């Protein structure tokens with residue numbers, strides 16, 4: 001049976017930002033795709049998740065964690081798996097600095113694009 005990819009949780013990770021997350025208490029199924037979800041169904045679910053991330057006060061912390069951990073699944077900080085993969089392709093993750101420098105600039109720009117009005121058309 002093939003192994004599922006796992007997140008590589010950084011040793012210095014802190015989770016306190018989750019205490020004020022807009023998704024706290026929400027159904028996590030909105031943020032993670034079920035097996036074989038494709039096309040419009042997937043897009044609609046991602047748009048719904050992004051709409052929650054849009055008003056979240058900790059979306060940069062959330063995206064920062066997901067990028068550094070290379071979270072393989074889900075919408076984090078308004079970024080889908082595909083949008084995070086574009087970040088991995090644009091900056092060596094080993095050189096991704098936390099919330100500052102080039103890494104933060106790349107992540108902030110990606111979040112801005114991921115949560116732009118056109119991102120909400122399903």
Ligand code: SF4
Pocket residue numbers: 018021022023024031052053054056057058059060062063075076077078
């Ligand atoms: S950015 Fe989105 S996924 Fe992350 S904590 Fe906020 S609502 Fe939850």
